[in-house]
Amino acid sequence: MTTVIETRVEDRPRKIVGELDGADKAYRFTLRLSGVFMLSVTGLVALFLLFRGWQALRVAGWSFFTTTVWQPDGHKFGIVGLLTGTALIGLVAMVIAIPLSFGMALYISEYAPARLKRPMITVVDLAAAVPSIVYGLWGFWFLQEHVYPISRWLFTYFGWVPLFHVDRADPHDPYNSLTVYSASTFIAGIVVALMVTPVTSSIMREAFSQAPLGEREGAYALGATRWGMIRAVVLPYGKGGIIGGSMLGLGRALGETIAVFYIISITFVLQPNILQAGGVSVSSLIAATVGSATPFTISALFAAALALFLVTMALNFLAATFISRSRSGSEV
Amino acid sequence: MTAVVDAPVVAVDPPQLVEPEPQLRRRTSSFRPDDAYAFVGALLASLSVTTSTYTTLAPFSGPVGFVVIAWFAFVLLYALLVSVSHPGQAVKDKVAAVVVQSIAALLVVALVTTVGYLFYRAWAAMTHLNFYTKDMGDARPTDSVANGLVRAGILHGIVATLEQITISTLITVPVGLTCAVLLNEIPGRFSRIVRTVTEAMTALPSIVAGLFIFTTYILLLGRPKSGFAAALALSIMMLPIIIRAADVVLRLVPGTLKEASLALGAGNLRTLWQVTLPTARSGLATAVILGMARGIGETSPVLITAGVATHLNTNPFTGPQPSLPLLTLLLTRSSSNSYVARGFGAGGTLLVVVLVLFIAARIIGGRGAGNLSPRQQRRAAAASRRDVARWEQRQHVPTTPLDEPNVVVLDPPPTSS
Numbered sequence: 001m002t003t004v005i006e007t008r009v010e011d012r013p014r015k016i017v018g019e020l021d022g023a024d025k026a027y028r029f030t031l032r033l034s035g036v037f038m039l040s041v042t043g044l045v046a047l048f049l050l051f052r053g054w055q056a057l058r059v060a061g062w063s064f065f066t067t068t069v070w071q072p073d074g075h076k077f078g079i080v081g082l083l084t085g086t087a088l089i090g091l092v093a094m095v096i097a098i099p100l101s102f103g104m105a106l107y108i109s110e111y112a113p114a115r116l117k118r119p120m121i122t123v124v125d126l127a128a129a130v131p132s133i134v135y136g137l138w139g140f141w142f143l144q145e146h147v148y149p150i151s152r153w154l155f156t157y158f159g160w161v162p163l164f165h166v167d168r169a170d171p172h173d174p175y176n177s178l179t180v181y182s183a184s185t186f187i188a189g190i191v192v193a194l195m196v197t198p199v200t201s202s203i204m205r206e207a208f209s210q211a212p213l214g215e216r217e218g219a220y221a222l223g224a225t226r227w228g229m230i231r232a233v234v235l236p237y238g239k240g241g242i243i244g245g246s247m248l249g250l251g252r253a254l255g256e257t258i259a260v261f262y263i264i265s266i267t268f269v270l271q272p273n274i275l276q277a278g279g280v281s282v283s284s285l286i287a288a289t290v291g292s293a294t295p296f297t298i299s300a301l302f303a304a305a306l307a308l309f310l311v312t313m314a315l316n317f318l319a320a321t322f323i324s325r326s327r328s329g330s331e332v
Numbered sequence: 333m334t335a336v337v338d339a340p341v342v343a344v345d346p347p348q349l350v351e352p353e354p355q356l357r358r359r360t361s362s363f364r365p366d367d368a369y370a371f372v373g374a375l376l377a378s379l380s381v382t383t384s385t386y387t388t389l390a391p392f393s394g395p396v397g398f399v400v401i402a403w404f405a406f407v408l409l410y411a412l413l414v415s416v417s418h419p420g421q422a423v424k425d426k427v428a429a430v431v432v433q434s435i436a437a438l439l440v441v442a443l444v445t446t447v448g449y450l451f452y453r454a455w456a457a458m459t460h461l462n463f464y465t466k467d468m469g470d471a472r473p474t475d476s477v478a479n480g481l482v483r484a485g486i487l488h489g490i491v492a493t494l495e496q497i498t499i500s501t502l503i504t505v506p507v508g509l510t511c512a513v514l515l516n517e518i519p520g521r522f523s524r525i526v527r528t529v530t531e532a533m534t535a536l537p538s539i540v541a542g543l544f545i546f547t548t549y550i551l552l553l554g555r556p557k558s559g560f561a562a563a564l565a566l567s568i569m570m571l572p573i574i575i576r577a578a579d580v581v582l583r584l585v586p587g588t589l590k591e592a593s594l595a596l597g598a599g600n601l602r603t604l605w606q607v608t609l610p611t612a613r614s615g616l617a618t619a620v621i622l623g624m625a626r627g628i629g630e631t632s633p634v635l636i637t638a639g640v641a642t643h644l645n646t647n648p649f650t651g652p653q654p655s656l657p658l659l660t661l662l663l664t665r666s667s668s669n670s671y672v673a674r675g676f677g678a679g680g681t682l683l684v685v686v687l688v689l690f691i692a693a694r695i696i697g698g699r700g701a702g703n704l705s706p707r708q709q710r711r712a713a714a715a716s717r718r719d720v721a722r723w724e725q726r727q728h729v730p731t732t733p734l735d736e737p738n739v740v741v742l743d744p745p746p747t748s749s
Binding site for chain 1: 393394396435439446450453513525530535539626632657676682
């Protein structure tokens with residue numbers, strides 16, 4: 001009897017993968033090839049950033065992370081001043097951009113009359129498509145002189161805060177030129193804020209418009225005002241979008257080159273006074289100095305670019321996590 | 333008993349038809365005259381307060397400061413006026429509405445001044461025909477604005493921009509679209525890695541893309557700065573943008589369409605070619621156009637790779653070739669008035685190009701996969717009417733031989749062709 005069982009053919013799951021013909025094999029191969037191409041471009045960029053940056057990092061050692069001045073040819077350079085300058089621009093930009101984009105997103109998703117909704121979305125998209133050089137022109141030639149009085153006011157009343165201090169400025173001296181407030185981190189930050197607002201606000205708007213209708217109507221039925229409904233329904237649902245959009249905007253703000261390069265006058269030392277002329281960001285420093293740089297300076301710039309890239313990439317990933325969580329509807 | 337007799341009399345009495353009260357339509361609008369009075373009152377009061385105190389009492393100056401102070405005064409006064417007749421919740425609601433709407437207005441004003449100021453400054457140059465037909469070979473810094481515009485233009489910048497964006501589009505569109513198809517059609521670990529890496533690359537600051545090409549193509553390979561180098565830098569920047577946008581569009585193609593095609597026996601390639609891509613056509617076009625708009629306006633990668641020249645150079649592979657955004661940047665930083673005017677003109681031209689691309693993207697795209705534009709709908713309707721007409725014609729053709737009247741032959745079922 002046992003022999004019968006042993007000779008019985010076992011059931012095996014049938015292979016259900018279809019055979020691919022030649023064209024489809026070539027097709028899949030081409031698709032994979034394009035993926036490999038994308039990966040290798042990224043790999044090359046990363047490799048170059050690491051490799052060229054490494055030469056400078058080896059010379060500078062740990063002092064790269066503690067030095068506040070930028071004099072690569074004197075082998076005295078560090079990232080602290082650059083990153084502080086970049087972060088200050090990002091800070092000014094976000095302090096302005098977050099309320100602006102929050103208001104714009106709320107307006108489009110909650111307040112705008114139905115016939116204005118699509119045009120307003122188009123306006124925001126258009127603002128995102130305007131080249132950065134155009135914002136730079138506007139900031140430098142048009143906005144700057146209108147910001148001087150604000151800078152002076154901030155200095156007059158808050159000059160005791162280190163952030164708002166300005167050297168050589170005296171609001172009570174009529175001969176004191178307003179140009180001490182020109183080309184400052186503050187002005188660059190305002191312009192960058194306007195550039196990132198469209199990006200941030202469209203992500204917030206998407207998140208807000210996903211707040212479910214049932215809950216909205218429930219809030220109204222319980223007697224909530226519109227603002228009450230927004231507080232109780234829209235904002236909790238849009239939390240992920242607010243955080244994610246802001247982070248994405250911050251990443252954009254830190255990487256912004258041309259508008260900053262156009263407006264700010266670059267300093268090579270740590271300059272923490274945002275109202276004062278002069279400031280620096282990693283990308284504007286690269287734009288300004290790479291053309292006439294020695295190989296070693298270029299290597300130092302690569303090290304700085306690597307630091308910037310890592311920061312913006314981390315922000316991007318964090319933002320993507322928050323945004324996708326808010327899209328899937330789970331709690332943040 | 334009389335009462336019993338009386339009662340029916342009362343009941344029989346025809347009921348007086350009471351003229352119904354005319355029903356007034358209830359107003360559901362949330363608008364109340366009170367609110368308008370509060371709004372106008374607060375506006376006037378804030379303007380008066382600000383005007384009277386602005387220059388005399390407080391150390392402010394400049395129009396921006398005036399608007400800021402007036403706005404804060406307005407919000408405070410409005411809250412005060414509304415709180416006279418409304419409870420706290422309603423006051424909060426009204427103040428929030430005012431704040432949100434003024435933020436929206438502020439942003440629209442900012443965009444309008446940005447675009448308007450540029451065109452205002454660019455007007456002199458952009459209305460000059462020489463501006464588009466001459467390069468800057470004859471330009472002199474000492475020229476007055478009028479003379480300078482006669483003598484020189486930005487033809488070299490226009491040509492450079494068109495050539496560079498063409499090259500980078502030729503590079504990025506095939507690779508980008510193929511990559512987006514990969515992400516959608518062959519899901520798996522490899523696709524996941526590619527998608528993650530693409531996400532990371534969108535965070536790449538554009539200047540780093542330029543720096544990469546600068547060190548590899550120019551320093552390492554020893555090639556001079558050229559339009560091609562700039563196009564390569566732009567490609568590195570545009571590639572992840574196009575991949576991501578196309579990926580989103582392709583994801584919207586209904587799976588049922590693809591499955592129907594596969595069930596009919598079509599292979600992967602044929603399904604892609606006949607079903608997926610045509611369905612997503614408008615979205616893909618939008619993705620590509622928006623990528624191009626981003627690439628055209630990008631200055632920083634071009635700044636360190638394209639080089640500077642004043643003469644027209646139609647060959648992107650040799651010699652410097654500054655594009656429109658770069659010319660805008662360089663010329664407006666010059667100290668010569670005629671150069672600055674030309675720089676603004678270059679910026680205005682650039683913005684016109686970007687606007688044209690943007691509008692094209694709006695016209696082509698803006699609808700989901702498979703949704704037809706009115707024109708396409710008309711065309712589809714016309715095709716289906718033609719089909720109907722053809723079937724009807726076919727039914728009138730005698731399919732039965734005349735000498736065999738008893739045999740009933742059913743009309744062949746209409747087949748779509």
